[in-house]
Amino acid sequence: MIWHKLYASTRPTREPAKAEKDLVQAATLGAIVAEQDGARLRESFRLAPAELRKAAVYRLPRIEALVAEHPQALDGFREAITL
Numbered sequence: 001m002i003w004h005k006l007y008a009s010t011r012p013t014r015e016p017a018k019a020e021k022d023l024v025q026a027a028t029l030g031a032i033v034a035e036q037d038g039a040r041l042r043e044s045f046r047l048a049p050a051e052l053r054k055a056a057v058y059r060l061p062r063i064e065a066l067v068a069e070h071p072q073a074l075d076g077f078r079e080a081i082t083l
Contacts, residue, residue, distance in 0.1 A: 002030045003045065003052040006063075010055045023059065027066040027077075034076025045080040056081050 005026035009019045033041045045053060056063075060081050067073040 002026050002033065002041070003048040003056055005029070006059050007052045007055040010058060023062060024066065027063050030063070030077055031067050031070055031073035034073045034080070035070070038076045038079065041076050042080040
Protein backbone atom coordinates (compact mmCIF):
# COMPACT_ATOMS: atom_id res chain seq x y z
CA MET A 1 0.00 0.00 0.00
CA ILE A 2 2.82 2.42 0.84
CA TRP A 3 4.66 1.95 -2.43
CA HIS A 4 1.45 1.93 -4.47
CA LYS A 5 0.40 5.28 -2.97
CA LEU A 6 3.83 6.75 -3.73
CA TYR A 7 3.57 5.46 -7.29
CA ALA A 8 0.08 6.90 -7.68
CA SER A 9 1.34 10.28 -6.49
CA THR A 10 3.77 10.43 -9.43
CA ARG A 11 1.28 9.76 -12.22
CA PRO A 12 1.00 12.75 -14.59
CA THR A 13 -2.74 12.22 -15.03
CA ARG A 14 -3.32 12.41 -11.27
CA GLU A 15 -5.16 15.47 -10.01
CA PRO A 16 -2.60 17.50 -7.98
CA ALA A 17 -4.68 17.50 -4.79
CA LYS A 18 -5.19 13.73 -5.02
CA ALA A 19 -1.49 13.17 -5.75
CA GLU A 20 -0.56 15.15 -2.63
CA LYS A 21 -3.08 13.20 -0.56
CA ASP A 22 -1.62 9.92 -1.84
CA LEU A 23 1.89 11.09 -0.96
CA VAL A 24 0.90 12.14 2.57
CA GLN A 25 -0.93 8.84 3.13
CA ALA A 26 2.12 6.88 1.96
CA ALA A 27 4.45 8.90 4.18
CA THR A 28 2.17 8.51 7.18
CA LEU A 29 1.72 4.77 6.81
CA GLY A 30 5.41 4.30 6.01
CA ALA A 31 6.39 6.27 9.10
CA ILE A 32 4.26 4.03 11.29
CA VAL A 33 5.73 0.87 9.76
CA ALA A 34 9.29 2.27 9.95
CA GLU A 35 8.90 3.05 13.64
CA GLN A 36 7.31 -0.29 14.51
CA ASP A 37 9.19 -2.66 12.20
CA GLY A 38 11.83 -1.12 9.96
CA ALA A 39 12.78 -4.53 8.56
CA ARG A 40 9.26 -4.95 7.21
CA LEU A 41 9.45 -1.60 5.42
CA ARG A 42 12.80 -2.55 3.87
CA GLU A 43 11.53 -5.97 2.83
CA SER A 44 8.34 -4.58 1.30
CA PHE A 45 10.41 -2.12 -0.73
CA ARG A 46 12.74 -4.87 -1.89
CA LEU A 47 9.76 -6.97 -3.03
CA ALA A 48 7.86 -4.12 -4.71
CA PRO A 49 7.76 -4.01 -8.52
CA ALA A 50 10.53 -1.97 -10.13
CA GLU A 51 8.18 0.81 -11.25
CA LEU A 52 6.98 1.33 -7.67
CA ARG A 53 10.56 1.36 -6.35
CA LYS A 54 11.49 3.93 -9.00
CA ALA A 55 8.60 6.16 -7.89
CA ALA A 56 9.73 5.85 -4.26
CA VAL A 57 13.27 6.90 -5.14
CA TYR A 58 11.87 9.88 -7.07
CA ARG A 59 9.65 10.88 -4.13
CA LEU A 60 12.26 10.36 -1.38
CA PRO A 61 13.11 14.09 -1.02
CA ARG A 62 9.44 14.93 -0.50
CA ILE A 63 9.00 12.05 1.95
CA GLU A 64 12.05 13.26 3.87
CA ALA A 65 10.43 16.69 4.21
CA LEU A 66 7.14 15.20 5.39
CA VAL A 67 8.71 13.02 8.10
CA ALA A 68 11.61 15.31 9.02
CA GLU A 69 10.39 15.69 12.60
CA HIS A 70 10.34 11.92 13.10
CA PRO A 71 13.96 10.73 13.03
CA GLN A 72 13.18 7.03 13.27
CA ALA A 73 10.72 7.23 10.38
CA LEU A 74 13.15 9.33 8.37
CA ASP A 75 15.94 6.79 8.89
CA GLY A 76 13.55 3.95 8.09
CA PHE A 77 12.56 5.44 4.75
CA ARG A 78 16.15 6.24 3.85
CA GLU A 79 17.30 2.73 4.70
CA ALA A 80 14.44 1.09 2.80
CA ILE A 81 14.64 3.18 -0.33
CA THR A 82 18.42 3.11 -0.64
CA LEU A 83 18.71 -0.67 -0.52
